[in-house]
Amino acid sequence: MDQARFTAFYHETAAGLRGYIRRVSGDWQAADDLVQEAYVRFLRAHPAVEDSAAMKAYLYKSATAAIYDRWRKKRNERLWRLNFRFREETPPDPGEGDVTRCFRELKPRERALLWLAYVEGCAHGEIAAALDLREKSVKVLLYRARRNLERILRQNGLSEVES
Amino acid sequence: MSENDTSMWMRHLAALSHAEGELPDPAVIWWQAQMQERQVARARAARPMAIVQWISLVVGLAAAVVLCAVNWTGMKGLLEPAGAPLGIAAIACVVLAALAARFVSGE
Numbered sequence: 494m495d496q497a498r499f500t501a502f503y504h505e506t507a508a509g510l511r512g513y514i515r516r517v518s519g520d521w522q523a524a525d526d527l528v529q530e531a532y533v534r535f536l537r538a539h540p541a542v543e544d545s546a547a548m549k550a551y552l553y554k555s556a557t558a559a560i561y562d563r564w565r566k567k568r569n570e571r572l573w574r575l576n577f578r579f580r581e582e583t584p585p586d587p588g589e590g591d592v593t594r595c596f597r598e599l600k601p602r603e604r605a606l607l608w609l610a611y612v613e614g615c616a617h618g619e620i621a622a623a624l625d626l627r628e629k630s631v632k633v634l635l636y637r638a639r640r641n642l643e644r645i646l647r648q649n650g651l652s653e654v655e656s
Numbered sequence: 657m658s659e660n661d662t663s664m665w666m667r668h669l670a671a672l673s674h675a676e677g678e679l680p681d682p683a684v685i686w687w688q689a690q691m692q693e694r695q696v697a698r699a700r701a702a703r704p705m706a707i708v709q710w711i712s713l714v715v716g717l718a719a720a721v722v723l724c725a726v727n728w729t730g731m732k733g734l735l736e737p738a739g740a741p742l743g744i745a746a747i748a749c750v751v752l753a754a755l756a757a758r759f760v761s762g763e
Contacts, residue, residue, distance in 0.1 A: 496686050503682040512673035529680050536689035611666035643657035
């Protein structure tokens with residue numbers, strides 16, 4: 494992949510990827526670092542340029558791996574400081590709305606699944622590739638994620654979309 | 657919650673997520689990836705040299721031990737008149753040589 498092709502691909506995908514990272518990691522401050530990390534990993538894997546769907550799936554896979562690696566690193570740092578009360582995310586921003594708060598209550602993988610399916614419009618095969626899952630499992634996991642989201646929204650009195 | 661409701665809700669969430677903040681420069685990311693690639697290539701190229709350095713260190717030390725063992729009687733006769741200070745100096749030389757070899761192989 495040459496630089497011009499990469500720049501075009503970047504402009505096509507970066508905003509969506511940052512949204513994904515922000516929502517899945519729950520860490521808005523680290524999102525830009527994670528975006529960079531994801532693209533660097535993506536470039537170093539020398540993806541096949543012909544298939545843009547596969548390229549996108551690989552990009553999201555890189556981003557997901559970068560998020561998990563960051564959590565792992567944070568957890569190890571906390572263990573070294575003998576702070577065993579581990580939580581994999583940063584505390585929520587005080588100004589965040591109900592929609593954001595409800596989404597954060599889902600498990601990270603559920604957030605990733607819902608985002609890829611309903612925001613990025615990925616097919617089950619692409620989601621499976623991005624999240625290292627079996628294609629057959631995606632349908633079931635998506636269904637569970639939807640049910641959990643519904644439960645959380647109901648518990649928070651948010652059955653309708655609001656900010 | 658139907659598929660359509662979920663889709664609508666997620667799109668609303670996405671609209672809230674895309675706002676504000678400049679994205680990182682793609683040129684910087686490209687450069688960063690190239691730099692990492694070069695570093696990895698350099699490390700890969702230097703690896704056989706590091707292995708050879710370690711092998712030469714181990715072979716050298718083993719040869720020194722064998723030579724000492726074979727010529728022990730002669731060495732003993734040579735060292736005995738000088739006594740303990742020469743023995744300590746010899747041990748210090750061995751330790752220093754090992755440290756120097758470690759330093760060189762670590763470069």
